[in-house]
Amino acid sequence: MRAGNRQLGVRIRLVLAPGIAIGPGKADLLEAIAETGSIAAAGRKLGMSYKRAWQLVEALNHAFAEPLVSASRGGSGRGGAVLTALGHEVLEVYRRVERASAALAEADLARLRTRLARRAETRDEAQAQRLTTASGSDIAR
Numbered sequence: 001m002r003a004g005n006r007q008l009g010v011r012i013r014l015v016l017a018p019g020i021a022i023g024p025g026k027a028d029l030l031e032a033i034a035e036t037g038s039i040a041a042a043g044r045k046l047g048m049s050y051k052r053a054w055q056l057v058e059a060l061n062h063a064f065a066e067p068l069v070s071a072s073r074g075g076s077g078r079g080g081a082v083l084t085a086l087g088h089e090v091l092e093v094y095r096r097v098e099r100a101s102a103a104l105a106e107a108d109l110a111r112l113r114t115r116l117a118r119r120a121e122t123r124d125e126a127q128a129q130r131l132t133t134a135s136g137s138d139i140a141r
Contacts, residue, residue, distance in 0.1 A: 009109060010101045014094060020063045022094055029056055030083060030091045033069055039081045057081075064090070 013023035025046075032042030043053030061067040068087035073079050083091065 010098070010105050012094070012098045012101050014097065016063070022060075022090065026056055026060060027091060027094045027098075029053060030060070030068065030087055033057075033081050034083045034088070034091070037080045037082065039069070039071060042081075060087075060090075 011024050013021050015021045028046055029042055029048070032045045033039060036042050036045060039053050039057055040050050042048075043050050046053075048056075057069045057071070061069060064086060066086045067084055068090055069081055070084050071079070071081040
């Protein structure tokens with residue numbers, strides 16, 4: 001899920017108050033917790049350390065009036081984590097804003113993509129063609 005700049009389109013960061021924001025990483029973590037039922041498994045799924053995943057969950061839980069994630073200790077087979085009703089609501093609102101922003105920006109992004117410099121693959125293909133042509137002319141001599 002961690003796409004960074006490999007994902008085309010709009011990436012949204014909702015700044016709710018000074019120092020309190022939800023962006024793609026926290027939204028993906030909430031989604032992964034909902035899918036896996038575990039903070040550790042969600043972190044692994046996202047290529048995130050267990051410590052980092054816990055830090056983000058704690059930050060989210062402290063930022064809101066109620067926790068977004070309810071976790072129970074216990075280790076293998078006994079512990080787990082679930083999104084609370086507020087956690088589901090926050091994730092749903094984030095994804096809705098993300099979809100609406102992407103839809104709004106789609107035409108403008110498409111126009112900007114047509115203005116990009118030649119893609120790296122095109123440059124590589126052109127260079128390979130030049131090398132092939134150059135080596136072919138050496139053989140003809």
